[in-house]
Amino acid sequence: MTSAALPGRPGHDVRRATAIGGTAIVMWATLAPLTTLSGVIPPFQLVAMAFLIAFLVGTGGALALGRDAVGVLRQPWPVWALGVGGLFGYHFFYFLAFRLAPDAAVEVNLLNYLWPLLIVLFSALLPGESLRRTHVLGALAGLAGTAILVTGRGSAGGVTLEAANLPGYLAAIAAALTWGGYSVASRRFGHVPTEAVGWFCLATSLLAAVCHLLFEETVVPAGGEWLAVLLMGLAPVGLSFFTWDHGVKHGDIRALGAMSYAAPLMSTLLLILIGHAIGGWTVWAACALIVGGAVLASGDVLRRRR
Numbered sequence: 491m492t493s494a495a496l497p498g499r500p501g502h503d504v505r506r507a508t509a510i511g512g513t514a515i516v517m518w519a520t521l522a523p524l525t526t527l528s529g530v531i532p533p534f535q536l537v538a539m540a541f542l543i544a545f546l547v548g549t550g551g552a553l554a555l556g557r558d559a560v561g562v563l564r565q566p567w568p569v570w571a572l573g574v575g576g577l578f579g580y581h582f583f584y585f586l587a588f589r590l591a592p593d594a595a596v597e598v599n600l601l602n603y604l605w606p607l608l609i610v611l612f613s614a615l616l617p618g619e620s621l622r623r624t625h626v627l628g629a630l631a632g633l634a635g636t637a638i639l640v641t642g643r644g645s646a647g648g649v650t651l652e653a654a655n656l657p658g659y660l661a662a663i664a665a666a667l668t669w670g671g672y673s674v675a676s677r678r679f680g681h682v683p684t685e686a687v688g689w690f691c692l693a694t695s696l697l698a699a700v701c702h703l704l705f706e707e708t709v710v711p712a713g714g715e716w717l718a719v720l721l722m723g724l725a726p727v728g729l730s731f732f733t734w735d736h737g738v739k740h741g742d743i744r745a746l747g748a749m750s751y752a753a754p755l756m757s758t759l760l761l762i763l764i765g766h767a768i769g770g771w772t773v774w775a776a777c778a779l780i781v782g783g784a785v786l787a788s789g790d791v792l793r794r795r796r
Contacts, residue, residue: 510737514730514733521726524722529712530709532706533585541694541723558685562682562683562686579672591658600637602666606632632779632784636780638779676735748783748784
């Protein structure tokens with residue numbers, strides 16, 4: 491794709507691309523329930539297995555559709571650095587944060603979910619983009635909803651930042667910066683075919699396998715755990731990265747950033763449905779803030795004509 495076909499220019503359906511990118515948010519909402527159903531498989535082993543499935547499905551599907559899924563390997567090193575650094579780097583810092591601060595899961599989760607806000611703010615640095623007050627207000631409303639959701643479900647009902655957990659907090663912030671930066675920087679490589687994401691998934695799987703061998707004990711999945719891993723590789727750690735890549739490159743990235751706050755909300759609702767969480771006023775208050783913030787931030791793209 492040439493620069494003349496970037497989002498917002500004639501001939502490109504921004505609204506459709508934003509909708510495609512939004513499907514990634516829905517798929518990410520299933521990550522927590524599937525992780526719960528995967529049993530006690532260590533994190534890096536789970537990432538290695540799921541991303542390997544993502545590579546096989548994504549690249550196999552591209553080949554079946556007659557697309558050049560092999561030729562996309564010929565990308566300059568900045569593209570590889572961004573793709574692998576974004577996918578592997580985010581998951582590395584995410585799991586590292588929980589390892590360094592095992593008693594501060596609520597605080598780590600909240601700091602991690604700074605990435606949607608960072609996407610909205612970082613998008614102002616892109617050529618041809620502008621940051622409006624509605625985008626910032628929508629992102630902040632989503633952040634407030636997420637804060638209510640994760641802090642209201644803690645044992646003490648609130649957040650407590652302790653100095654002993656500082657390394658974990660910094661790792662969580664690094665995860666948020668990594669994913670926010672990856673998502674926005676991907677916009678600068680709109681000419682790179684989405685099929686390249688499959689190879690980024692393979693590299694991520696290999697790097698996660700190395701981390702698993704260095705830091706974890708291998709656990710063989712049993713029964714339904716295999717199904718959970720398969721579904722994880724198909725959707726929240728698979729197809730989602732392909733649709734997200736398309737969305738951030740060709741859709742309204744500010745709206746996608748604000749709408750991303752729906753992921754923890756939908757994830758919590760799914761956990762409630764399968765009996766692994768209990769609902770309450772925090773869920774419905776978070777729902778109002780997150781949905782309202784997403785609508786506020788994405789209002790301009792919803793009104794935009796093709």
